Amino acid sequence: EEVAKLLELKAQIGDEAPKKFTLKTPKGTRDYNPQQMAIREGVLKTIVAAFKRHGAETIDTPVFELKDTLTGKYGEDSKLIYDLKDQGGEILSLRYDLTVPFARYLAMSKVSTIKRYHIAKVYRRDNPAMTRGRYREFYQCDFDIAGQYDSMIPDAECIKIVAEILSQLKLGDFVIKVNHRKLLDGIFAACGVPEDKFRTICSAVDKLDKTFWEDVKAEMVDEKGLDSESADAIGNYVRLNGGLDLIEQLEADQVLCAQKAAVEGLKDMKQLLNYCQLFGVLDNVSFDLSLARGLDYYTGVIYEAVLKDAPEENGTKSKSGKKEDEVGVGSIAGGGRYDNLVGMFDSKGRKVPCVGVSLGVERIFSIMEAKAKKSKEKTRTTETEVYVATAQKGLSDERMKICAELWDNDIKSEQPYKLNPKLLQQLQHCEEMAIPLAVVIGQSEIESGIVKIRNIPSRTEREVPRADMVAELRKDLESLQSTASQ
């Protein structure tokens, strides 16, 4: 408390005496300029359209939660949570993902079935790698289906939706890895891992996308006290990946199939892959036993979508032997089934089964930005349709009246913020900003009751009666639009 008082005192002093400061955004964060926003909006539009195509609603939750709400949900990653200062009130933390707030929302609002998407920023005090699109503040786009439903139908839809989005964004080839927590548990049991070590061993397996097997094994044996034979047995399993063929192979594994969890997991996986086939996305799916996902709360199917070639990032192996930047960094979406999370918030432990997927769109933004830079095509950051220009001095009143008329008729318009700008400069501005049309008025036009409409790209002009201006502009805009969409 004393510390808080001192800090407050310091802050007050700061209010009085101006001091030098660093002009920057906080570590791991960035501003989006208008070009970046235009790209971001394009990506989010595609994603929202996909969510809506699948009948999803949307919700929103506060950027911070009671710290208790987040406690015990993220396993080893809890240390990355941002806490707010205790300013005399509740103890708060910034949200770490959108899944836990979603589960809190379901429990609190007593919602037992919903298909919702949520697009919002989340916060992690992680080591930022901003050139690769890894930030401390970043967007997540989550799609989740909550409800007691028949097995694997919602789970398969999550895969379908990710496949639709990644195809439409044209990010190159991708694969959606799938696995099942119950199957992993069955494997661990079959390999002789004691049950109380399932989660911690699972979290070691999760590092396989960034680390070599030898290091993962060392973590299991040296840090986590697993015997070496068990670790090797696990190693043989987690190297496997495939499709329906792998299901058959595992179904024939008698040691594995002595484990109830494994049998259940395999049954689910078989059904999931069948549904993926019906949905036409089986080619994008890889059943991958090395996929484990870090978070504690998954209970069934788990997913991870990976771009096959992210060319900027091809694999420099780091000194520590980590595969950092080689595999796994193409990861662009992840998720899974979490049937017990809502129950953790419900006073009666009432469960709401959930499955969902989260798109890590900052990486997508980074890729799109790099593409835009390469193509050198200018991204328009405004939608202005008409520029209202004056040919001589002293006509600003008339110009403003015209502007007001265009705005009132829902025509996107701008005018110079100078009383007496030069005509040439106004027209150059239109060309630079790719504004397609200009209304030009001079003294003679005002006297004759007309305006000139100028087509900026073709530099042609025509005169129309002042009274017909709006109708004529609408005609021009429509024909421009139909040309553009051809």
Place this chain on the structure above:
Amino acid sequence: EEVAKLLELKAQIGDEAPKKFTLKTPKGTRDYNPQQMAIREGVLKTIVAAFKRHGAETIDTPVFELKDTLTGKYGEDSKLIYDLKDQGGEILSLRYDLTVPFARYLAMSKVSTIKRYHIAKVYRRDNPAMTRGRYREFYQCDFDIAGQYDSMIPDAECIKIVAEILSQLKLGDFVIKVNHRKLLDGIFAACGVPEDKFRTICSAVDKLDKTFWEDVKAEMVDEKGLDSESADAIGNYVRLNGGLDLIEQLEADQVLCAQKAAVEGLKDMKQLLNYCQLFGVLDNVSFDLSLARGLDYYTGVIYEAVLKDAPEENGTKSKSGKKEDEVGVGSIAGGGRYDNLVGMFDSKGRKVPCVGVSLGVERIFSIMEAKAKKSKEKTRTTETEVYVATAQKGLSDERMKICAELWDNDIKSEQPYKLNPKLLQQLQHCEEMAIPLAVVIGQSEIESGIVKIRNIPSRTEREVPRADMVAELRKDLESLQSTASQ
């Protein structure tokens, strides 16, 4: 520091031992459910359309800033800033508004002209009054014009844009109060206020919309040490409001016009009101000398838009004599000119003149929600166009294939998440959710290579060849759309 350690220890213990906790969102915050989101999206769409109609770009900034960035910008309100815990790194605070981050952005990116909007949440540890739409986390919709331009042209456009938005949202009658900081300074000088008391006296005047003049006077005299005559003289000015007539009246005031600041302010106001007339919004504008605005950074024109009748909130005077809930709570937008703020961030003090306005949309959301509740018309929260239903058991494979085909053809579709649902229940679901069309398949349809298309509201069905399904659905959807838009 010890406190921090203890808290961390406590948090770690929390990780181990599950404990009781309160299921709630933090004080002053709320979730948005799908109905509320649908309303929010409708409001934001209208606002964004207006911003784009005026040629604005958009930017985004992080939710937190270095604490130093916010220090010394908000005067008496600084105590309401949320700070983050010092977790070993930079000292951060949640943004308090979007204006200071915008100024920081301009200085950091060396942008000297931009017209931008920014829609994002801001954070204030204020006393929440959630039934009236006052929260600790709330959206602001800001529109600002930065650049060295001819006087009052951008300033008038801000008024025009607020008038457009409030008219389109149909919130009832509104008035946009305008005043000028230089004119206020001139009044203070003319009334004998010493210059070093201008800001603190201004901040007392700002309370006039919530407090009676007697209390404001008491604050000036008792708390802030102003002599009683000066306060009374101010009282005579700040009671005035009007239009171009008030300008004339003040221009004839020789005591006032002996003050250079007052003359400059009056000249600006005259020009502003003239431009408002050209823009067709003068009827919505009231030149109001009691308007002061709380924030320190304004240097010129200031605005505040107020709803004339907010019926839910009609005036219970509180015991303390405050007019809380009587006047001023209808305030729905505010802003002004701040020519020195960017310079505060620039190492060379380079200035970028700015003017802008901020819409407090939570109040608008609250009003719209109340309206929606009253009208009892159901707000659709999904956009699903087609429901794929099965008439008998065992047809889920075919159903999923149809779904995939519809999704791949960008038709918004859903199916039951059960293998063998009852047909009646599926059709009831369509009616409840206002889904306009259903594709119904049974064994006989599959065998004959057809599907049934059912119009849900009219309960009529027709059979179409399976191969024509997508084309036929598109036709139906188009005709539904053209009916709806008539």
